Amino acid sequence: MPASVFPHAATLALVAMVAPTAPLAAQDTVPFSPGMVITRSVRVAPATYDAPAPASTDSALIVVRGSDLEIDLSGVVLRGIDPEADPDLARGVAVRVEGGRNVSIRGGAIRGYRFGILARGTRGLHIVDTDLSYNWKPRLFSQVSHESLVDWLSFHDNEDRQWMRFGAAVYLEDVVGGEIRGVRAVQGMNGFLLTRTDSLTVRDSDASYNSGLGIGLYRSSHNTIVRNRFDYDVRGWSTGYYERGQDSAGLLLYEQSNHNVVAYNSATHSGDGFFLWAGNSTMDSGEGGANDNLLFHNDFSYAPTNAVEVTFSRNRIVANHLGGSRYGVWGGYSWETEIVGNCFGGNRYGVAIEHGQDNRIMGNVFDGDSLGISLWAREEQPADWGYPQNRDVRSRDHVIDGNVFRGVAERWRLERTGPHRFGWNPVEAGTSAAGCDPRALLGEAFDTLAPDLPGVPREIPRGPRSALPRSAIVVDEWGPWDGQSPKLWPLDTLRSVVPLQLLGPAGSWRIVDRHGVASVSAEAGAMGDTLVVTPEVEGGVWAVHLEYVGEATVSPRGTVVPAGRRVPFSFERVEPFAPWDVRFFAWDDPARDPLSDPAAFDALLAGTPLLTRTEARLDYQWYGPQVAGLPQERWALEATSSVTLAEGETWSLRTISDDAIRVWVDGALVIDRWDPHGSLVDYADIPPGTHDVRVRHYQLDGWTEVRVDVVRGDARSTGSAGPH
Secondary structure (H helix, E strand, O other): OOHHHOOOHHHOOOOOOOOOOOOOOOOEEEOOOOOEEEOOOEEEOOEEEEOOOOOOOOOOOEEEEOOOEEEEOOOEEEEOOOOOOOHHHOOOEEEEEEOOEEEEEEOOEEEOOOEEEEEEOOEEEEEEOOEOOOOOOOOOOOOOOOOOHHHOOOOOOOOOOHHHHHOEEEEEEOOEEEEEEOOEOOOOOEEEEEEOOEEEEEEOOEOOOOOOEEEEEEOOOOOEEEOOEOOOOOOOEEOOOEEOHHHOEEEEEEOOOOOOEEEOOEOOOOOEEEEEEOOHHHHHHOOOOOOOOEEEOOEOOOOOOEEEEEEOOOOEEEOOEEEOOOEEEEOOOOEOOEEEOOEEEOOOEEEEEEOOEOOEEEOOEEEOOOEEEEEEOOOOOOOOOOHHHHOOOOOEOOEEEOOEEEOOOEEEEEEOOOOOEEOOOOEEOOOOOOOOOHHHHHOHHHHHHOOOOOOOOOOOOOOOOOOOOHHHOOEEOOEEOOOOOOEEEEOOOOOOOEEEEEEOOOEEEEEEEEEOEEEEOOOEEEOOOEEEEEEOOOOEEEEEEEEEEEOOEEOOOOOEEOOOOOEEEEEEEEEOEOOEEEEEEEOOOHHHOOOOOHHHHHHHHHOOOOEEEEEOOOEEEEOOOOOOOOOOOOEEEEEEEEEEEOOOOOEEEEEEEEOEEEEEEOOEEEEEEOOOOOOEEEEEEOOOEEEEEEEEEEEOOOOEEEEEEEEEOOOOOOOOOOOO
16 A cells, blocks of 8 residues: 555654663662662562551552662562452552652562552653562452443543552553563553653553553553553453443553554453543543544454544554454544554444544455444434534544455445545455455555654564454453463353353363262363253352363462462352342332332332242343333332351352342341442341341432342452442
8 A cells, every 4th residue: 555545654753762771780688678768779688578558558568769769679579468368458559659760660579459569750760570460459240141330440530549549550640751661460450550641661561361451541641552461451241241341441541641652562352452532621621632642553352342442532543453343443523533554354343433523544454344334423412511512523524445345244334424535445255364464454654654663573462362252251250361270160140050161271170079069060071171060959059179280370369380280270159049029119200219208118119019020039230121011210129038058157148239229137127228329239247047038129210230149258349449
């Protein structure tokens, strides 16, 4: 393709790489002590330190103050919690950098904290070759069969440090210049969070398998993010059931983050591969955006939602792999955005843009997408958006030229949009077995369009699981599974016969113990098998315990076991409730809402129900009613059941509710969350023995979620900080 197709190629920003700092003079070796303050270059004595941090983020185990100093942590391991403890118990800050210039932190491993390294106001910060994996992350409550709104994230607000509630391996605020290089930050919630941080280079690092973000930028500009892995940063996925991502992403750019270069990264299998949003200020005023960012030759494939989402802004998306997702590019309200020389393939929608203007979709290949390009406008704009009230938002003046459509069911769909300029866009029968390579697609233009990044190989550092289909995503109660350890995973929600897939490295397995199980389909076998379990009681409380022998393994919490050693793993299901008798009621008059007129509500529930059901689980969630005959709003339920729990163990009753819930055990009110609220988790003690349980729930409007479980133990995980 001739370079003339790309009129803005000559104006591509040239972002110079920040050169690694030279090692400073030999440091003194100092012992570690919690709360130590470092004001000069030192080496911390190598050792493993079990050192819980204060819960407050205003303090830290190590505080760094000063300029022109290096902290060498080589051989140091800081552990805030027991390595096998639940990761939502992690607290505090391990290393805090307060201002200064030319500060370097090298080496070491930091795990079990809310924040591994937190820096504010530093000029020239270098974090190099540090392992910041296995830090804080929340329990998730979405299941195989459906998601929970508790798990949804919102990064939209951060003017008052709201992002602090999410934790991170590295959290930078008001940092200018420097680098994050060779840093590993896996199996937490967030890898790197940057707020008002400019001119930083993030390169050759791995922030994969996090349950929130690989990297997130807020009001952060002129940064270079190059040759990193942000794979499998995902939540809200269950093969065959739901594919939302819940606003997780490999890379996220929000709120006036401009002129960033994102090149040669692998961000596959993440909620969104790349997620850009202009921000609240733009939505209110119609001004600004997150503009002039360059996405060059990355792999954003296999996202549950969007390989790339760029909205209300102007950007360049060039020479990327954008396949196997719901949307290749979602570009709502984007303007003057270039989508050039990309490889789309196997998406439900290739490019989808509502209310976009003056965008250029040129020289791309669409290979096996269901719909290639979708352009449209709403019939009317949301009344609460300032954006359309302050600027022209007609869908118009796109250029669509030089694209190739192979085996695409529908080349383009246009609704309430135009005029547009269409050039030559050939259609070819069938898909290409050879796939698509942006280098071959662009030819000499690839080098012309590439950002000037001296010393950076123009290759994507793909991980060992980056080429797998989306079905390789497995998200359990602690986030994405990384494939390095054996795992039993239910294939559906059956209760009487339960198929479990044996996932993990190559090797063999055998059952070593089981309880509450009537039969199993096999006692031993090879990884990749499906083990079928028949419980003694449909649902019930049962478990199978297995042993794996094979390759070396790494547990989701970082425990390494050499090849040939025995690795235990198991699966348990706790569903001790008898069938639930559920009665539904509805009312029309808002004055009779439960809080407005409690007496009328009690009288309603004492009357004839609108409908009745018997349910194996009390577990409803929807935006639109999934029970026939139930209205969208102003309805309630009362459900009763009994539960028998084994003696000698600790049990907890757990609810998830939206809008409201009350629970009685043997006539005593134990959970009272009666004011309307979004999805929230509550707990109550429930002793061993047999108990009667009664639940009341009402729904005024919006999302519905009501779920009642019994869980083993006395943990009180309430999930992510979410949108609240």
